[in-house]
Amino acid sequence: MSSTESTESRATQVPAALPLADVDATTAERVDVVVVGFGIAGGCAALEAARTGARVLLLERAATHGGTSAMSGGHFYLGGGTAVQQATGHDDTPQAMYDYLVATSKEPEHDKIRAYCDGSVEHFGWLEALGFEFERSYYPHKAVIQPGTEGLMFTGNEKMVAFKKIAAPAPRGHKVPVAGDTEGTKMVMDLLRDRLAEAGVEVRYETGATHLVVDGEGTEQRVVGVAWKSFDTTGVVLAPAVVIAAGGFVMNREMVAAYTPALAEKPFVLGSTYDDGLGIRLGQSVGAELKHMDEPFITAPFYPPSSLMFGFIVNKHGQRFVNEDGYHSRTSQFVMEQPDHAAYLIVDSNHVEYPKFPLVPLIDGFETIAELETALDLPAGSVAATLERYNAMAAAGEDTECGKAPEWLAPQDTGPWAVFDLTLGKAMYAGFTLGGIRTTVDGRAQRPDGSVIEGLYAAGACASNIAQDGKGYCSGTQLGEGSFFGRRAGRHAADLARTTTPA
Known part of the structure; x- marks a missing residue:
């Protein structure tokens, strides 16, 4: 086997669960709750568990806290x-x-x-x-x-x-009160680190979970700990409850290609080095169901400036297919569904401004619509017919085709017309993954039949909760649900630990 094949197999391999019978009980550590991953979800899970009196160990593969959460705008x-x-x-x-x-x-x-x-x-x-x-x-x-x-x-x-x-x-x-559009959450993660220290949570950096430890078989099987590795050192920690909060799989090109091929084509990916899907694969190792793995967040915002939303978007057939005033990932997801992932934003000279963040390139300006159609290789008369209908709806104040809000409707009847390229591979798309382990409202991992895997929880980007696809996504959902359901998972895990006889 070549080194490339070996790397790819490791990237998609589901680590085999480790039977409790194979663990040396005399050397294994014991805590109440183990949390895998110190992003927003893992940090909140660990803090809530500790505040209920549980002894918590938090494992983080990176040399510092934060994960992808610390890279977001906040x-x-x-x-x-x-x-x-x-x-x-x-x-x-x-x-x-x-x-x-x-x-x-x-x-x-x-x-x-x-x-x-x-x-x-x-x-x-x-x-x-x-x-x-x-x-x-x-x-x-x-x-x-x-x-x-x-x-x-x-x-x-x-x-x-x-x-x-x-x-x-x-x-x-x-x-959060940090100016700019990146690393806004780092302040929150730093505060979370400090609160964890006050609560007595042990955090081990550069230490990653490698396998789940299980007791029993089939539907009676329960998770009772994790095996870990730190450089050349390995070990096992036993616990009645394990919370996986190890991020998504956007940095695993093999998993991305298998589950979300559009994300594998051209976009820049948003994530940390450790968003390699390991947490999700650990869940798979004990029979957890995965949900919405084929639904990525992919986006190339064409605003600000907001004036560009007065324009209209067409596909390769010269036809509109989406209301232009939606949230940017919703618009982008509709673009992904068009032939060749191609779309064009057309804006007349009364409303055009150059984007403040030029993620969507300007193709050119055209004196006539016929010239525009020829240059873009669109069917003759297609954009002209679309523009005629659009202008009529704008004048009437109601978009009966795509449901654009009246406040963003204005006739686009003054040439020249500018065209911006929303096509995947031309616009600068970015994305991350949304799918993950099926869970209950308290973060308990579930099998395909809905039964819970005793002792296993999932939260954050490796769990499937409210953020399910790009069309319905709202900025802030990942941090919001990650922290919220991370807390619920931590509390429930601590409750389980108090009522479970140690393995």
Whole structure:
């Protein structure tokens, strides 16, 4: 076998579970809860477990804490009437938040969405109690993330016509008070590290889980610990509860190619070195079901400036296929479904501005629509017919084709027309994975028949919860649900440890 083949097999290999009978009980360590991975989910799980009195060991393969969480801009999707929403005059209720998330979920898990929405205000307070405060301010413009330290903005599709009919829109993208669009969560992760130290949690860096330790067989099998490796040293730690929070699989090119081929084609990937799917494969080793593994988050925002949303998007047939005012990953996901992943944003001279972050390149400006069609090799007359319908709908103030909000409708009738290329491979797409281990509302890993795998929990990017696909995604969902369901998993794991006879 070549070295390349060996590497690829290791990248997709499901590590065999280690029978308890093969463990040397005289050398194995014992704790109440083991948490694998120190991102937002793992850190919150470990802290909640420790605060209930459990002895917790947190294993992290990297040399420091944070994982992919520390690389994000710092949005937490929270609502139901948080202090920031109240301070900025935005009414919201848990029910409105629930109705919206149910409507935008691919396969809504109602118990999880209900728990998340009903517990959102409390979770907001828990996060601030780590030692920071979301700024009581609102950013009203259409953007990917607040450029400054503003505490609140719309980060999803709440204002879309279709969803406004279901739930009253409210901004729920709560950003930590760090300016800019990267590493906003590092401050939170640093505070989480400090709180873990205060709670007496042992954290071992450069130490990764390699296998789950199991006792019993079949549906009676339970997870009772993990085998670990740190450089050349190996060992086993036994615990009644194990929480896997080891991230997604975006850095595993073989898994990406197998599950999410569009993400494997051209995009830059957003993740840490250790987002290699190992946590997910550990779950597989004991029979956990995987869900939504084929649904990536892929995006190339064409805004800001927001004026570009007055334009219209067509595919290779010169036809519209999506409302242009949606959240950027929703629009991008519709682009991925078009022939050759190709699409073009067309904006007239009254509304065109060059993007502040040129992720979507300008092809050219065209004096006539016929010239535009020829240059892009679109069917003759196709864009002209689309533009005629679009302008008529804009003049009437209602998009009867794709449901674009009236506030973003304006006739595009003044040449020349600028064309921006949204095509995969031309625009600068970025993405990460969303699928993971099937879990209960308390983070318990589940088999395909719905039964729980006793002793095993999953949270964060290696678990399947609310973030299920790019069309329904809202910025802040990963950090929001990772921290929220990480806490639930930690509490339940600690409760299980208190009532379980050690292996």
